[in-house]
Amino acid sequence: MSAKIRLYVEHPLGQGQSVPLTREQAHYLFGVMRLSVGGQVALFNGQDGEWLAEVIEAGKRGGVLSCVEQSKPLQLPPDLWFLFGPIKKARTDFIVEKAAEMGAARIMPVQTEFTNSERIRQDRLQAHAVEATEQCGGTFVPEVADLQRLDRVLESWPEGRQLMFCDEAEVGSALRLAGNETDQPWAILIGPEGGFSERERARLAALPYSHVVSLGPRILRADTAAVAALTMWQQALGDWV
């Protein structure tokens, strides 16, 4: 059995479990998608895998689903952080969408010297990560962190975590690994529009855990660079192969 509608809920899922719907979810399922009692939905909450559920009550302001069977186990992504400099609104939304689809475990907007944004709408970006997960069939929703200064993030960098630093001023550097980095947690960092400052580049390249890579000879938009960098990493170290 399978259901085409996938819905993220903040409620435990399990055999026979009843799941109450918010007003918004009820509107989506019964108003927009025209489901009624007996209709099927795939639910996930980021923790219990994906469950096939059936509508047992449908109303304008709410409703109840009941879990029938688990349709997918929880699939955790690799322990990968995705750091990026936020740019203008629509493109930042895209970056979060892409990072969720491509299987980042944690999405971290960082303020660099050339970042325009002073703040982000964390709730809005988190909603984009949820929507992307609903769409791509994933069972884990990456957390979108609040905006932090890049230098602060580097000051409290966890021991052992490797960093793939995508430097657009670099040409022709592939991801080269000594071998022991494959078992370690990782992070990817892509720059904002305008790239990194000279000071930042020098600091980033000198970090003992950083691996400088090039994303080709053309200058990529930040949302394109996000997918390219995540592809490179997933192919070499992640869950793609």
Place this chain on the structure above:
Amino acid sequence: MSAKIRLYVEHPLGQGQSVPLTREQAHYLFGVMRLSVGGQVALFNGQDGEWLAEVIEAGKRGGVLSCVEQSKPLQLPPDLWFLFGPIKKARTDFIVEKAAEMGAARIMPVQTEFTNSERIRQDRLQAHAVEATEQCGGTFVPEVADLQRLDRVLESWPEGRQLMFCDEAEVGSALRLAGNETDQPWAILIGPEGGFSERERARLAALPYSHVVSLGPRILRADTAAVAALTMWQQALGDWV
């Protein structure tokens, strides 16, 4: 010397060459970007590389630039076709933008069994390819072909051109090469929303020149898949490393 504004023109470029502007280009340079006589622009036409040019006449309805010096030679991309099933409008625009940024030489919308679109706006998509090339610093503009049926394209497939077929029903297949494919022209094919039909998948997998690859365990939106597939190819066979 370098100029921040890059403009595509349909005019020969060369030492001392005068380049007349269309009304639209004049509006952009003098109205929007506030350039005046003596201002600098980087021009490219897809054939003569990039030229630094100076404004010598500026008007509301037109103007003239004069080429000062070549700032970049013509850089041709690898001989790579990018085939995709068009989807709803905004995402199709993105796919063309991404393919141009990522260095495809020819962009070919194809109609598959599950493609919704019966037609595309070729002129509009070509304009997106031009804009992406202006933005990414490229000197070659990929041609966007008209919509063709996938089966027709396969019937007249050129001898020797290899095909990287991105099959979302496939899991864990990397691009594996025997060795002699590296000197040959290539094409990439990604599916529309809903993927390929069983009949299409079987036919595509059986082609002697096709190489089936997986784009990971999550289902990617078509514009994400475009960048992921192009990254995979550029890293293995293209101009990235």
